[in-house]
Amino acid sequence: MRKSNPKLPQSAASTLPSQQRGIVFSSILLIIVIVGMVLLALYLVKLDRTITHKFEGKRWDIPAKVYSQPLELYQGAAVDNSMMKTWLELLNYRSNKAYDRTGSFYKSGNNYFIHTRGFTYSANDIDKEQVIKMTIANDKIKTIQSTEQNKTGIIRLEPVSIGGIYPDSNEDRMVVSLDDVPQPLIDALIATEDRGFYEHKGVSIRGIARAVINNFSGGSMQGGSTITQQLIKNFYLNSDRTLKRKANEALMAVLLELHYSKDEILQTYLNEIYLGQNGNRSINGFGLAAQFYFNQPLNELRLDQQAMLVGMAKGPSVYNPRRHPNDSKARRDVVLNNMLQMGSISQEQYDTALEKPLGVVDKPVEGKSQFPDFLDIVKRELNDVYYSDDLKNEGLTIISTLDPIAQLAADKAVDKKLGELRRNSSKTKDLQSALVSANPETGELVAVVGSGSEFTGFNRAVDAKRQVGSLLKPVIYMTALESGRYNLASPVDDSPITVNLGDGSKWNPKNYAGRDHGYVPLTTALAKSYNQSAVRLGMEFGIDTFAKQLRRLGIEEKIPAYPSALLGSVNLSPMDMLGVYQVFATGGFRTPIHSIRTVIDNRGRILQRTGLNTQRSIPPETNYLTNYALQEVVKNGTAKRAKSLGSNLNLAGKTGTTNDYRDAWFAGYSGNYVSVVWVGRDDNKPIGLSGGTGALPVWVDYMNRIKLTPVAMPEPEGIEWLWLENNTGKLSNERCASARYLPVMSAHLPEEASSCAISLYQQEQARGQIQWENEQGSINQQRQREGLNIPNSEVIEPTDEDGDNDTQKRTDTWYNRALEWF
Template sequence: MTKTTDKPAKKTGTTAGRKTSAAGRKSKATAKAAAKTSVWRTIWSISWKLAVAMTVLVASYCIYLDQIIARKFEGQKWYLPAQVFSRSMALYPGAAVNHHQLIAELKLLGYRKVANPRQVGEFSASSTKVDIWRRPFLHPDGKQAEQRVMVEFDHQGVSRVWRISDNRELAVVHMEPVLLDRIIATDGEDRLFVPTAEMPSTLVDALLLTEDRQFFEHHGVSPLAILRALIVNISAGRTVQGGSTLTQQLAKNFFLSSERSLERKIREALMAIIIDARYSKQEILEAYLNEVYMGQDGARAVHGMGLASQFYFGRPIGELTLSQQAFLIAAIKGPSYYNPWRYEERARERRDLVLKLLMENGKISGQQYAAAADSPLGLRSKDRAVHQKLPAFFAEVRKELSQRYGGSLLKQSGIKVYTTLDPIAQEAAEKAVRDTLKQLDKNNKDLQVGMVVTDRYGAGIAAMVGDRNPAFEGFNRAGEIRRPIGSLIKPFVYVTALEKDKYTLATPLADQPITLTNGNGQTWSPQNVDKKFSGEVPMIQAFSRSMNVPTVNLGMKLGLDNVAHTLNRAGWPDRVPEYPSMLLGAVNGSPMMVAQVYQTLADGGRYRQLKAVTTVLDENNQPIEAAESSRHIAWGRGPDYLIQYAMTRVVESGTARRLGQAFPGVTLAGKTGTSNDSRDSWFAGFDERNVAAVWVGRDDNGKTSLYGSSGAMAVYRNFLGNRPPVSLRMTPVDNVVRGWFEKTTGQAMESDCANVWQLPALNESYQPARNCGKPLEWWQKLLGG
């Protein structure tokens, strides 16, 4: 029984063991499964958390990028440099503008001379008329529409102006001002904003065909373009094609560097997607057209199609030919590589490729393609600068902007500064300075020059040269030197006398030795240039021959304080030292200061502060308020007419007669001046249009052996040779008469008396003696004279 019971028990134990073993294996499998499930759960947990974190990070980064983009796009996209314009040439009957000067202006503005104008920016000319299809432009007084006008000339200037469309005579027509330069105050980028609507449609078509054909289909990034570029580049073994869309290029140009890295490309793509989502395709296209890098102009980066058009072709983008438009698009790929002045053939090949794309896609005809591909690039002449180098004038502009508009003005974006500069006068002045100084160098070394030309009617600075090298950006001698002005002070001595009834141009002045003593007991005995004395000499002769002794005798009678006051009334800004040598020009000044007081002489005795800036418009083309320039009547028109007449005699037969001989038949007014030991050579004068003041000397104040007539006047003579003068009209003044005076005594006489000459005089000063000044016989007295 025991055995019987033992066997089943053994069997039972084995079964239990097997069961235990199976359960263990099952438990291990379950544990492994559970462990595996736990790992996956952990991975999943970490993954979705990481995904959420990454999503949050990317979203946060995208929000950050979105804020950056919004600030740029919805605020001020660019700092637009201040545009500085010349004066706007006014054409009206009687304007002192001749045929030659108008054509020179049109060429400077980039107008094309044709047989018959058919579009804006073209003109034709005969010997007496100029037919102009004027461009539309923004004038300080408002927008000027395009119009076709005819300008007719006579020997005095403009005689008639009329509109061709309806043959209506016009009171005045303004030409657009010349864009002189842009004052860059921040990032060094030069740009000229042009709305897309003002750009040629073929230029936009060419851009899209060349740079981004799916621009209107993709959402900022084009995967197909990237894949296509990748295949092409792998096949070529190098980078030959890019996959960036216009939007990506814009993102890079606006916000990123040109560094080649995966991180930068990812950021570029994200920004492109955001830009595309936030803004319309037209907004993106306009931003691109005005931002794209188009080349380098010295230290300035050229950005945008508008400025590129001026940089390469010297004319507005709306007037570009098909060939020129194609070149601008061609240059985007590599402005340095396709530099047309250095690599013309390379540039033409790339341009022709763009033209071919336009033809193949039906944007232009085969005939248009052939004509454009066969045409030259039409680049601007290297002699025609994109921006004028006018260091002296721009220094005056900056100074005036600061004084009249405040020091922060140039920090504003998009302002437009309209100035008084006459580009033709400036060019004539610069050439005169270079040519004259080169000639004078043969006998004098280290000579320097300062020159200021003003607009006689507008009281604006028409030209300014501050160095013998007009482009030199250094010491501006036109405004900064202080040198004795010599005999240039004499007109102000004489006009002080002519304001008084007892003086006329015939009044005898003492030409006798005189010795004066100053407050320190020092004596001074002025001498005439020839060291001779005449006893007495008529005022007109003393003035025209620039005689020193009669001038000092006259000035002492008038009073030094009165002469100093006259000079200050004329606009001399400094206190005039009241000692006798002042009467011969021992007064320190600059060409700018001289130009100011001679402007008053040329303007009928009316003082108007010279200015370089006429108007400033803000980015919305609204005028910015400024401090007004001062003005007043310095002296009457009558005395002024007499001194102008005396100055014409200086040119006809006096110390400036060589100037008169150079321009026979032209009435000019002028005055020469020379300081002690010929250290400073001066000239100041005017024609009907301009007033000029010129100084020639040495920076070290050394002797030059030059007189006013041989140095400074030579510069002025060459200036008039470059810019033909307009004869002074010498319009009669109401209270001035043509009187007759006895040559020796200066007594007013009748016209039929002996030894008389005719001179202008104030009406109240001319009381002619009856009977030629002889005593009346008793019978004449009885008859009542």
């Protein structure tokens, strides 16, 4: 019997493949879901790492900020009302009778009440905000008190911002902590940008829904982004309007809120938000925006000003208060209304704020540096020590040596006098100038003018290497004095001279006036700046010696080995010459000129503190005599114009003029400032001005604008004051017609006396001898009358009126016995 194959029902046969397909499809779908979830998880991990890496690491490239030196206030300090007015204006302090907020002051007569902002110089050197009460009388601080204890007796008014060193990204910001942000600004931000900020977890479903409904209903276009999402967009993403970017934004916002607190997110947003453009640099964060639009710290802004900044977050270009003031004000008022609706402000506060003008400043402090030449020198000094990226990105604070009062004086002096000189002739219409000034004792640079109205990068104070002319003559005379062969009254020959050069040619230097003067006193030769005498003296000691002396004075440039170098045919900058005259001004001590006091990192650690690197460069006796000779230049020489500053200041200096009147120089000093001025043309064409008519007027105008102290150089031990015969250098007497009372080195006293002095000495000795003999004769006569013996049977020989018995013999050895008399 055959078995028959059983047949399945038709319905069952058709179900099996269908089930298999379903299982396969489900498996595939499950695999896809699993793979998708794995990929999503991996993607979320990637996003999470991106978030945490940047948020917990270095969030921003923070520019370095450069400040001036602070203003030190203490009893007896030379501070007048004009100085205080200028400094408070530079800091943008506001006059307020209540002086109840930082950055405010009240002046009543000569009494000041100043509520300072405080300043952090380093982690261990912090000036807290305080109220200063101060009285000024006779251009000095008479009394000073403070609400903060002070062990030093010195209260510092914070330094002035002079610029920054910015990242390559061209982002500028001033990072503030949440504690430094006014609560009304936070309230305004929450009320306007994200009212549910403290409730949602990064994404607001209600906000998105409200924005969608509003947009579809024809209302104004709104976004549903939370503050967290806005931070994600600005901090991590871009502004592309794509679904992918929006999805990433939402995911990353949730992840960010899982990791960090609301305060951390809010603080980062406040420092990240873009709020405008300053040239090619973006203004990021409310801290910098407060300075950029109002020249005030964030915590000093009024309610309406805070609301304006919050309003700009929606569109910094659309609501730019400088370009679109009406739109900016309307947006500000919307923010204020939001705050009123949220109960953040009262109706009275709202009404008052609405009435306020925008109050935006025309020229922000955070714009172009008002002292670009000085800032340029600071940058150059920093670049010698630090990597460029560290300067641009690490948020360093640099306290410079700039004195804003001196700098403003320099700017005004150059602007005024250069304007006058440019109107003189066609030769001077393209005139340029450079001015550098420093504290001679510390070497701190206090003022620099080195460019025109717009800084181009060419800073004449350091970049303009020009022939310096007679500014180097004091080095020649210093060498002569140091040798002991010459003193201040010694004769130097100013007759024509011919110098044989190495190539067989001859050089015949001439005086500027074209006149010869024969033998003249050393001080006169320098004061009148005679060329022929300077060349003769320089050649006597040699050009090599001249070059070595310049190196002692800090000149690093190679000095050409030809005689014309003696007359200043050496290309040096105003800053080079400032270093030379700094030595003369300090008794022979060289302290390198510098522009930086301290460099502090973003944690308050001091990376650099410039100390006094002072070394003896010239013997004190030599420098003392050189200083005397330089003072003669002002008293009786080519710099007489400087006497207008005050004869009691004992100023010293030297004019300089180069061939064909191409360059005009003056270098000089008071007790507290050493300054150098150059005037010339960039194309090196003649200007028709000498040092006395071109550079000196600028120098005098500058020095007249600042407070000067007299030159009071301490007298070294190796100096004696003697009467010398002018133009011979021999010992003399005050009764001689050509006698001058001058300092002389004890080691090199003159060994000869003038004929006038010898004659007076002989007469003095003769009179003394006669007086002694007359007195002795009277005594002997009295003893005889009394019947007493005359001791040793002394017999007094008669002496004639001229004392010729043996006085002449004693003149052969007069020096050893008569030096004190002379």
